[in-house]
Amino acid sequence: MSGSSDITGHVTCTIKAAVNLQIGDTKAETSSSGVSVVDVSLPFGKTVDIEDISFKNYYSAFLSLRVMKRNPGQEAQWSTALRDLPLMENPHTEAGSQDYFRIHRDQMLVVPDNVVSVRLILRQPSSVWLTFNLEDIKIHPYTQPAPVKEASDWLSDLTLVDQHPNMEGLPDPQAVSSSIQQMWALTEVMQTNQTTASIGRFDVDGCYDINLLCLT
Secondary structure, eight states, X not given: OOOOXXXXXSBOOEEOOOEEEEESOTTSOOEEEEEEEEEEEOOTTOOBOEEEEEEXXXXXXXXXXXXXXXXXXXXXXXXEEEEEEEOSSOTTXXXXXXXXXXXXXXXXXXXXXXXXXXXXXXXXXXXXXXOOEEXXXXXXXXXXXXXXXXXXXXXXXXXXXXXXXXXXXXXOHHHHHHHHHHHHHHHHHHHHSOOSOOOOSSEETTEEOGGXXXXX
């Protein structure tokens, strides 16, 4: 079952505010761990086959991705789809800090089908940046590609002319197909019985009738 998608082609979902993990007792003075978590809730009661996830970085150095999958007849379980994907060339410099990224399903460690929830785990080990996050997060649904038809499939799709009044005057597709098959068969027979003897145009038993020759 696929989740709903809006006119731009991405899944309608709820993106919760980032939660910064802290080190130490929550009642006492704590310090940042450099880890932040963003939860994305997909449409309630539905599952989504994910094609890719796109976003704009905001000073996050590494990204890990976990997906909760609900396979038919099984309880929903979390699986790790990405582990510490670098988003910045160096956590202490600007390079990549505000770039756009697109994570395709082929890059993931598990097949992201039947997904009910997504969790983005961000890491920034550098103390240079006070905050880090992801912006403009979008999840795009996966669709099965249409099968490629072969020649035999195209011939089988042809219908009778009387079912298509607009094609009046055109040959019957089934008759054309039958004629082509007969031509192929005749060609095979001629190639099999072919001899090296030449066939003259006017000769009879190696002689020519004088009345059939024209002198110029």
